[in-house]
Amino acid sequence: TAEPSSDSDSSPTVESVEDNPDGGCHIYRNGYYGSSIAVVEGILEVNIIQMTSIQMTESQAENSLVDFVVTCQGSLPTDVCTVVSDPTCQVSKSMVCDPIVVTDECLLTIRRAFEEPGTYCINITLGDDTSQALASALISVNGGEST
Numbered sequence: 314t315a316e317p318s319s320d321s322d323s324s325p326t327v328e329s330v331e332d333n334p335d336g337g338c339h340i341y342r343n344g345y346y347g348s349s350i351a352v353v354e355g356i357l358e359v360n361i362i363q364m365t366s367i368q369m370t371e372s373q374a375e376n377s378l379v380d381f382v383v384t385c386q387g388s389l390p391t392d393v394c395t396v397v398s399d400p401t402c403q404v405s406k407s408m409v410c411d412p413i414v415v416t417d418e419c420l421l422t423i424r425r426a427f428e429e430p431g432t433y434c435i436n437i438t439l440g441d442d443t444s445q446a447l448a449s450a451l452i453s454v455n456g457g458e459s460t
Contacts, residue, residue: 355444357387361437364452367424376426377454383437385419385446390439395425400451402434427454 360383367378383393394410415421423437432453438445 353443354388356385356390356439356441356446359383359385359437359439359446359448361435361448361450364450366454376428377430378424378426379452379454381423381425381435381437381450383421383423383439383448385439387419387446388441388444389415389419391415391441392439393421393423394438394440395423396436396438397425397427398434398436400432400434402436402449406433430455 361381362384363380363382365380365382367380381395390413392410392412394408396405397407398405409425413421419439425435427433432451434449435452436447436449438447440446
């Protein structure tokens, strides 16, 4: 055991004792420790505020394009990932991630292609170095039109 330090320093003292079963020796470690915590705001919320089907010509009709207008609150994102799944949001069909540059206000348009008509679950994740936030929606794509 050790007696309490009479130093005027109020920093916490770390003291540990370990038994060595082979030789019965004790190891004493004394010292101070410190830590710092950085609080970051992070991306607090993501909202899909609009979904718009892009009209294409007959020759371009192999894929349906949809624009998603997304807003967020908190820190500005540096990347966006879109996961397209079945209507139950259980089976992933595709995932696309892209770096983005948002300079002032978190308002961006994300364009994604759908190979065939149907109902899909869309998960849009905005992220930065310290946080991520997710918004989900169901979308029905009908050969160039979406609702």
